[in-house]
Amino acid sequence: DIQMTQSPSSLSASVGDRVTITCRASQSISVKLNWYQQKPGKAPKLLIYSASSLQSGVPPRFSGSGSGTDFTLTISSLQPEDFATYYCQQSYTVGITFGPGTTVDIK
Amino acid sequence: EVQLVESGGGLVQPGGSLRLSCVGSGFIFSSHEMNWVRQAPGKGLEWVSYISGGGSSIYYADSVKGRFTISRDNAKSSLFLQMNSLRAEDTGVYYCARSAMVPCLDVWGQGITVSVSS
Numbered sequence: 187d188i189q190m191t192q193s194p195s196s197l198s199a200s201v202g203d204r205v206t207i208t209c210r211a212s213q214s215i216s217v218k219l220n221w222y223q224q225k226p227g228k229a230p231k232l233l234i235y236s237a238s239s240l241q242s243g244v245p246p247r248f249s250g251s252g253s254g255t256d257f258t259l260t261i262s263s264l265q266p267e268d269f270a271t272y273y274c275q276q277s278y279t280v281g282i283t284f285g286p287g288t289t290v291d292i293k
Numbered sequence: 294e295v296q297l298v299e300s301g302g303g304l305v306q307p308g309g310s311l312r313l314s315c316v317g318s319g320f321i322f323s324s325h326e327m328n329w330v331r332q333a334p335g336k337g338l339e340w341v342s343y344i345s346g347g348g349s350s351i352y353y354a355d356s357v358k359g360r361f362t363i364s365r366d367n368a369k370s371s372l373f374l375q376m377n378s379l380r381a382e383d384t385g386v387y388y389c390a391r392s393a394m395v396p397c398l399d400v401w402g403q404g405i406t407v408s409v410s411s
Contacts, residue, residue: 220397222338229388229401230330230338236395273338277396280352282328284338 188212188276192285198293205261207288209274214254218278221250221259224287225270233272234259264290295319295400297389302405309379309409315372315389315402322370323347326392329363329374332404333385341387342374357383379409 189212199205209219217237222230232241234250237257247262261268269292274285301313313329329341342363343352351363362375372389386404393399 218396222398224338229404230398231401232397232399235393235397235399239395241399275338275398280343280350281354282340282343282396282398284340287337 187281188215188279188283190274190276190283190285192274192288194288195286196289196291198291199264200293201264201266203264205264205290207259207272209257209285211255211276215276215278217253218276219252219257220275220277222273222275223270224273230273297391297400297402299387299389299402299405302387302407304408304410305379306411307380307409310377311379311407313374313376313387313405317370317391323367327365327372328390328392328398330388330390331385381409383407384409
């Protein structure tokens with residue numbers, strides 16, 4: 187199985203801050219990496235697919251980069267509605283796996 | 294509107310069974326692979342099972358293999374998860390999720406709660 191790790195596990199930030207979350211795969215997954223946002227009590231929402239493609243309707247302040255084993259999700263200017271938990275997910279294998287999540291809360 | 298709606302959750306004793314359902318609308322259901330993903334209370338996301346559009350390819354997480362069965366009825370735009378021999382660690386919110394053509398989960402249901410407790 188491909189293991190996914192994320193760092194940090196949590197962070198505190200202010201509105202307007204630039205936020206970066208890192209995801210690492212235990213083996214190369216090319217660009218088969220997706221990012222999701224989840225708010226309490228809600229289903230996850232797809233933000234980024236194939237490492238860097240922005241899902242339709244997602245604000246352009248969200249961006250993704252990386253390939254192979256190392257990936258990054260960046261929020262260029264944090265907005266109040268962005269406080270949530272973010273998960274990376276590999277789709278290199280049918281048995282997909284998620285990272286443990288990064289919680290972004292208000293400083 | 295593209296939508297997935299789950300049903301069938303509830304409280305069950307350890308060793309019991311439940312059958313979850315997920316109905317899709319607003320898209321050609323048979324054209325999409327489907328998945329079940331779950332989330333234990335206060336924990337992260339865990340993939341549970343996958344089924345191809347026609348139902349011929351099926352995969353399970355090791356944690357549920359031999360106990361859960363995924364199936365679909367494309368004529369009714371429905372996805373199912375039969376859960377047998379339930380354990381306390383199966384407790385959580387279960388989501389059905391659609392696979393997009395690019396492999397990602399682009400549409401999710403609202404989630405349904407399963408509680409396994411005596």
